[in-house]
Amino acid sequence: MALSKRLEPLEAVKRIIDERFPACDAAIVAGSVIRGEGTATSDLDIVLFERERQASYRTSFFAYGWPMEVFVHSFHSYENYFESDRERGQPSLQQMVSEGTIVRDAPELKRIREEAKQVLLEGPDLWSESVIREKRYFITDLLEDFIGCSSRDEGIFIAGSLAERTGDFILRTNKCWSGSSKWLLRALKRHDPTIAGQFSDAFHRYYRNGEKESVIQLVDEAMVPHGGRLFEGFSIGKDT
Template sequence: MNNVEDIKREARALLDSGPEAWADETIEMKRYFLTDVLDDLIGCTSRAEGLFMASTLATLVCEFILRTNRQWMGSSKWTYRALDRYDTHAARELVAALERYYQTNEPDALIRYVDETLSPFGGRLFAGFSRGKSNET
């Protein structure tokens, strides 16, 4: 039977190896979700709605960055902390883009951040996406 130290070592190894890699279908689905919210923000005319969209984008883009790089993520403050631990530059850029939007209602930096994040995976995924099938336009 394992002793406590063996169990701790095994748990540490599991944590250090990160979560299972996302399947291509999951990456496509997450690209679509990001694209959908991003498009909503681009066309947004309501400050109140835009605030919620920016918050949703922040969470989704953090999840995308972390999980496509096999990193664990948390929720709320732990989402930011996980991104900062993984890539401090990316975390600071995202915060700056969010600050700009929240202070000036100018979404360009946030749009650019999401687009740069999606770029290595094929960019935005537009209409025509359905689970198990995708059509890029």
């Protein structure tokens, strides 16, 4: 549907709840559009709560000129998602619940939003030394592949994986929330704008000119405080 035919975001959400989710007891709409940062392809993220719901689910569709992603929960099922998001260090549901705009309220919603804010404030669990050691090993493996790679095509894919793993390593070893895709860079900017700038510059240099040195330096500097590259002596599952 053409952009000119779009309803205002909140009006579109209210209508779709009335039409498709009659059991909805509370609802929050979140995302870049609600923050005033939307683009032509941005969607509306909607979190719904139904008291009688047993199993959570998500569904996506177009309505009133908007792509919509709807996450349906009970007033208790969200807890498992909060926990899994915390464990993986990417609090997507917590951010939607805490930062979004309420379009249908319920007494339980205040408690859930406060819980989401508290989780975000506390940050993810700090990685154990064994986890850091494992992450160093696999980043080292990728880095060595990157250094030795003579195929430009293969190097592009290795660099992408190296960026994701290194960015996640920087954030999680500093007890910061991480992310994937564009959310990884945004998380790095929140943590340290200087590091985020160095990160972007290093990979720009490689993708534009094939220059590897800045990427190699960036990855090495990320691991040095934790022991640097790791290969010799690493094992998984070996009996002691």
